[in-house]
Amino acid sequence: LNGKKEVIVARMKEEIFRANTAIEKALEDNNNVALVSSGDPQIYGMAGLVFDIIAKKKIDLEVEVIPGVTAALAAAAKLGSPLSLDFVVISLSDLLIPADEILKKVTKASEGDFTIVFYNLINKKLLLQSMEIVSKHRKPDTPVGIVKSAYRDEEKVIITTLSSWKEHLEEI
Numbered sequence: 001l002n003g004k005k006e007v008i009v010a011r012m013k014e015e016i017f018r019a020n021t022a023i024e025k026a027l028e029d030n031n032n033v034a035l036v037s038s039g040d041p042q043i044y045g046m047a048g049l050v051f052d053i054i055a056k057k058k059i060d061l062e063v064e065v066i067p068g069v070t071a072a073l074a075a076a077a078k079l080g081s082p083l084s085l086d087f088v089v090i091s092l093s094d095l096l097i098p099a100d101e102i103l104k105k106v107t108k109a110s111e112g113d114f115t116i117v118f119y120n121l122i123n124k125k126l127l128l129q130s131m132e133i134v135s136k137h138r139k140p141d142t143p144v145g146i147v148k149s150a151y152r153d154e155e156k157v158i159i160t161t162l163s164s165w166k167e168h169l170e171e172i
Helices: 015-030 046-056 071-079 099-111 124-137 165-171
Strands: 087-091 115-119 143-148 156-161
Touching: 015 046, 071 115, 071 143, 071 156, 087 099, 099 115, 099 124, 115 124, 124 165, 143 165, 156 165
Parallel strands: 087 115
Antiparallel strands: 143 156
């Protein structure tokens, strides 16, 4: 940014505020607005929320989505190539979706023998429950990759197994 642009900063859990603010700013005098976030805005990102708000409010606004690299793909690159076949991505955030619904998805993914990527590890209890479900359907020596903050200074990459992943719970 060149210092002449308005920058509005918001914290996590302020996504609705961010989306509404971006839409309002875009409608003011036909402004060009960039709504920036990490990863890919279409995967657990801001794009869906922006389009939902525009549709609900029946706003005529042109939106351009610029894809990014989602954390699942960045993490996979750090682990080798674990997502080269079928895989499932499941958010473990129970802020908008009830935990029992999330656990049903984990069960179905585990039964389907997919590689599973867990996102948004906000609730460690939900992670423990999810991994317990996975362990009912997979062998103890199944590889488990744990990646935190891929490609950032505080990056952490751990390769372990389903039987020993809990040893790293404090690092997650």
